[in-house]
Each structure stands twice: as C-alpha cells, then as structure tokens.
Amino acid sequence: MAQAEIGLIGLGVMGSNLALNIAEKGNKIAVFNRTAERTREFYEEAGSLKDQIVPCETIEEFVAAIRPPRPIIIMIKAGDPVDQQMELLKPFLEKNDIMIDAGNANFRDTMRRFDALKDSGLTFIGMGVSGGEEGARHGPSIMVGGKEDSWKRVEKVLTSIAAKYNDEPCVAWLGENGAGHFVKTIHNGIEYADMQMIAEIYGILRDGLNMSATEIGKVFDTWNKGRLNSYLIEISGTVLETADPLTGKPIVDMILDKAGQKGTGKWSVIEAQNMGVPATAIEAAVAARSLSSMKDEREAAEKTLGLPGLSALSVSDRDAFIKDLESALLAGKIGAYAQGFAVMSAASKEFGWNLPMPTIAKIWRAGCIIRSQFLDEITSAFTAAPDAANLIVTPAFSTMVKETDGALRRVVSAAVLAGLPVPALASALGYFDSYRRGRGTANMIQAQRDFFGAHGFDRIDGADNHHGPWGSGLVAGA
Numbered sequence: 001m002a003q004a005e006i007g008l009i010g011l012g013v014m015g016s017n018l019a020l021n022i023a024e025k026g027n028k029i030a031v032f033n034r035t036a037e038r039t040r041e042f043y044e045e046a047g048s049l050k051d052q053i054v055p056c057e058t059i060e061e062f063v064a065a066i067r068p069p070r071p072i073i074i075m076i077k078a079g080d081p082v083d084q085q086m087e088l089l090k091p092f093l094e095k096n097d098i099m100i101d102a103g104n105a106n107f108r109d110t111m112r113r114f115d116a117l118k119d120s121g122l123t124f125i126g127m128g129v130s131g132g133e134e135g136a137r138h139g140p141s142i143m144v145g146g147k148e149d150s151w152k153r154v155e156k157v158l159t160s161i162a163a164k165y166n167d168e169p170c171v172a173w174l175g176e177n178g179a180g181h182f183v184k185t186i187h188n189g190i191e192y193a194d195m196q197m198i199a200e201i202y203g204i205l206r207d208g209l210n211m212s213a214t215e216i217g218k219v220f221d222t223w224n225k226g227r228l229n230s231y232l233i234e235i236s237g238t239v240l241e242t243a244d245p246l247t248g249k250p251i252v253d254m255i256l257d258k259a260g261q262k263g264t265g266k267w268s269v270i271e272a273q274n275m276g277v278p279a280t281a282i283e284a285a286v287a288a289r290s291l292s293s294m295k296d297e298r299e300a301a302e303k304t305l306g307l308p309g310l311s312a313l314s315v316s317d318r319d320a321f322i323k324d325l326e327s328a329l330l331a332g333k334i335g336a337y338a339q340g341f342a343v344m345s346a347a348s349k350e351f352g353w354n355l356p357m358p359t360i361a362k363i364w365r366a367g368c369i370i371r372s373q374f375l376d377e378i379t380s381a382f383t384a385a386p387d388a389a390n391l392i393v394t395p396a397f398s399t400m401v402k403e404t405d406g407a408l409r410r411v412v413s414a415a416v417l418a419g420l421p422v423p424a425l426a427s428a429l430g431y432f433d434s435y436r437r438g439r440g441t442a443n444m445i446q447a448q449r450d451f452f453g454a455h456g457f458d459r460i461d462g463a464d465n466h467h468g469p470w471g472s473g474l475v476a477g478a
C-alpha cells in the first residue's frame with residue numbers, strides 16, 4: 001500500500017475535520033489519537049474517504065505509515081500535552097521529519113520547541129489554523145511559521161485544504177519559528193474585539209431600544225448585506241433568530257452571560273504591552289470577558305449600586321440611530337484591526353520575522369472566524385501603502401475613519417449617558433482621538449515624573465534644561 005503523504009495526531013473537533021479535509025482533497029493521511037477508541041470511531045465514520053485514511057493505534061505503526069520526510073500535524077489540546085506528545089513521537093522519527101503543531105499554541109512555546117529541535121535533525125512548524133469545525137472540514141485559513149524549506153514540503157497539501165478567496169488559497173508561510181502562531185494569536189485578539197463590539201451594539205439595541213432578539217437579528221442580517229458583511233455578523237444574526245428547543249424563547253436569552261476564554265486574547269494583550277503598542281480595543285474585550293465571568297459579583301453590585309440613570313436611550317430618530325450603530329461598529333472595527341496590525345508590525349521587527357501585512361490580510365479574507373469583505377479592503381490598503389505607520393493613516397482607511405467616527409462618537413456618548421457599557425467601542429474612539437492629536441497631554445505626565453522622581457524630560461525648543469525648576473520659587477505668569 002502507498003505510504004501516506006502526511007500524518008495527523010489528535011482526532012478531536014479540529015483534528016478529525018482537518019483529517020477528513022486532507023483525505024477529501026486526494027492526500028493519503030495516517031491518523032493517530034491518544035485514545036484508540038476514537039481512532040476506530042473516526043475511521044468507521046469516514047465513509048467514502050476510508051481509502052485515503054490509514055488509522056493507526058500505535059505511534060510506531062503511525063510513523064511507519066508516512067512517506068519520509070514525514071510531516072506530522074499535531075492537533076491536540078495546547079500547552080503541556082503538545083510537549084508530551086512530541087516526546088513520545090521523537091524516538092520514532094528520522095532526520096528531516098517535521099512536527100507541525102497546529103493548535104492554538106503560545107508563540108513563545110513554539111519558539112522554545114523550535115529551538116529545542118535545532119540540532120536534532122528534526123524540524124518544527126508552528127501553524128495557526130482558524131475556521132472552527134466547519135473551516136477545518138471545508139477550508140480553514142492557515143498561518144505557517146517555521147523554516148521555509150519545511151513549508152515547501154507541506155505547501156501542496158496545505159494549499160489543497162485551505163479556504164479559497166477568489167481562487168486564492170488562504171494559506172501562507174509567514175516567517176520563521178513563532179511567526180505563524182503569533183499571527184494566529186493576534187487574529188484571535190482581533191476576534192475578541194470584533195465579538196465584543198458586536199455584543200456591545202447588541203446590548204444597546206436590547207437594553208437601550210428594548211428590541212427583541214429576533215428584531216436585532218434582522219438588523220444584523222441587513223448589516224451583513226452592507227459594509228459590515230462578515231462571518232461574525234452573519235452568525236450573530238442567525239444566533240439571535242434561533243429558538244431554544246426547551247422553551248421556544250430565543251436561545252440567546254437562555255444563555256448565561258459569562259464568556260469563556262482560553263488564552264489567545266490575553267496573550268495578544270500581554271505581547272502588545274510588552275512591546276509598548278496600544279491595543280486598547282483588544283484589551284477592553286479581554287477585560288470584558290473577565291468581568292462577564294464575575295456574574296455573582298456583578299449581581300451583588302447591581303443590588304448595592306443600582307443601574308445608572310436612564311434605563312432607555314433618548315433617541316429622537318430611531319432609524320437614523322440604527323444607521324449610526326452600523327457606522328459606529330465599522331469605526332470600532334477599524335480601530336481594533338489597526339491595533340492588531342500595529343502589534344504584528346512591532347513583533348515583526350522585534351523577532352525579525354518580516355511579516356507580510358498584505359498577505360496576512362489576504363489569508364484572513366476567507367476560512368477564518370474574522371473573515372469579511374473588510375479584510376479585502378485591508379489587503380488593498382496595505383498593498384497600496386506597505387510602509388504606512390498605521391492602517392488608519394492609509395488613504396483608504398483615513399477616509400473611512402473620517403466617514404464613521406462621528407457616528408462612533410454619537411453612539412458612545414448616547415450609551416454612556418444611558419449607563420450602557422461600551423468599553424471596546426469607547427476604547428476605539430479614545431484610540432482615534434489620541435492617535436490623531438499631534439499635541440497631547442503627556443507633557444503633564446513628564447512634568448509630574450520629573451517633579452517626584454527627577455526623571456527628566458525633553459523640551460519642545462530642544463534646549464538643554466532637562467529638569468524643571470521645582471522648588472526654586474519661579475512662578476508661572478508672575
């Protein structure tokens with residue numbers, strides 16, 4: 001029997017679907033799962049794809065089934081399990097075999113694993129995969145990091161399974177070692193902000209305009225036909241219009257308002273902070289998930305403090321306000337993506353990756369959770385202005401900011417006055433307002449720092465006096 005082109009370990013939600021996708025595209029694949037029962041079940045359910053699949057119950061059998069140099073995708077729970085699995089695999093591998101971690105790894109772990117294998121003859125790829133279950137099965141977006149020649153070995157298979165946007169595959173080699181997992185992390189950070197802003201707009205419609213879930217769903221359906229067209233808006237509409245089989249009520253009204261998180265959002269924020277790059281909308285989204293999880297504390301606080309002021313928005317023209325909400329969401333989204341790309345640009349320099357921004361935007365246009373028409377506009381903006389300091393100063397996006405930031409300001413103001421929380425939208429607005437203002441207020445911070453800690457400051461006239469005359473008795477305006 002011909003050897004498999006590739007192997008895959010981990011037949012959970014993502015791994016099993018990825019394996020079926022690989023098999024369906026005509027690539028013979030060997031599969032292994034820690035729990036052998038799952039391998040048998042998977043194989044039985046593979047139907048017509050069985051011919052392309054070699055189910056293996058031992059690592060030895062699995063490795064022998066793959067054509068050298070062997071690319072082996074590890075799609076298991078992120079963290080220690082990946083190290084454990086790699087240790088179990090290593091004794092059976094040969095020179096030039098490639099272990100590919102396709103889970104949501106912290107890129108620092110990826111760099112460590114990459115370095116640890118440097119002198120072993122084995123190679124490593126850190127590969128971000130996005131698209132959830134459906135994407136893994138029918139076409140995910142794939143972000144590859146590692147040696148370029150390792151990528152060449154897997155390029156054909158990965159290109160065959162990736163999502164396509166206008167026939168262009170949503171997969172690319174993005175740079176050495178941790179580049180792929182870093183980009184996937186920021187993808188998820190942006191995903192957090194995108195989702196949070198949609199939730200904030202939903203909150204304004206629900207608690208401010210007292211609209212039902214179904215009514216809000218219809219608003220999102222309409223928006224999905226316009227500039228906000230995206231997978232997340234599409235599924236938000238569907239979610240809002242879905243009934244709970246137990247009660248018949250909208251399912252969204254039966255779901256507890258506590259958001260989970262597995263780490264990628266938090267890592268985005270930590271890395272942004274490490275590099276001194278503001279990612280305020282992403283930070284607000286991560287913090288909002290954390291605050292959401294404090295359900296008991298929030299309920300107790302509502303009893304103690306009560307809800308602020310007005311319970312409903314004061315809106316004179318409801319249709320015009322809903323149009324403003326659409327533009328505000330677009331503006332907020334621009335802020336979040338601008339921040340995400342700025343973080344990647346800084347990381348590219350810090351880690352020497354040379355990350356290709358237009359390519360990243362390109363491979364996010366289809367297959368991944370944040371896929372949208374908007375990413376095509378980002379692709380064009382970065383292609384036209386590859387050296388732009390920030391997405392929002394590219395010609396296309398500066399025009400878009402000017403068109404939408406008024407609506408964002410009106411929506412944030414109205415929500416704040418009604419006591420409706422909009423932390424991510426407000427963060428995006430604060431980001432625009434701070435970033436576009438040539439003369440800021442940090443002269444005050446510098447003066448305070450120098451006053452209490454003799455930290456010094458730069459002068460606007462470039463003159464030499466780098467400390468203030470604190471305590472000298474010199475009085476301004478005297």
Ligand SMILES: NC(=O)C1=CN([C@@H]2O[C@H](COP(=O)(O)OP(=O)(O)OC[C@H]3O[C@@H](n4cnc5c(N)ncnc54)[C@H](OP(=O)(O)O)[C@@H]3O)[C@@H](O)[C@H]2O)C=CC1
Pocket residue numbers: 009010011012013014015033034035038075076077078080081082084085102103104105129130131132133262
């Ligand atoms: N679900 C999603 O939407 C997405 C998930 N990801 C990432 O993909 C990876 C897999 O996620 P998903 O498929 O959802 O997870 P699942 O929980 O569905 O599956 C987990 C898999 O990991 C295996 N596993 C767990 N611990 C170990 C271990 N110590 N050694 C070997 N195998 C182990 C399990 O094997 P066993 O059957 O023996 O328990 C199982 O095959 C994660 O890193 C996740 O973050 C990435 C993109 C999207």
Ligand SMILES: O=C(CO)[C@H](O)[C@H](O)COP(=O)(O)O
Pocket residue numbers: 104129130131132188191260261262263264265369
């Ligand atoms: O990577 C993904 C989507 O792109 C996974 O669905 C991930 O689990 C999402 O992160 P979180 O669970 O923290 O919301």
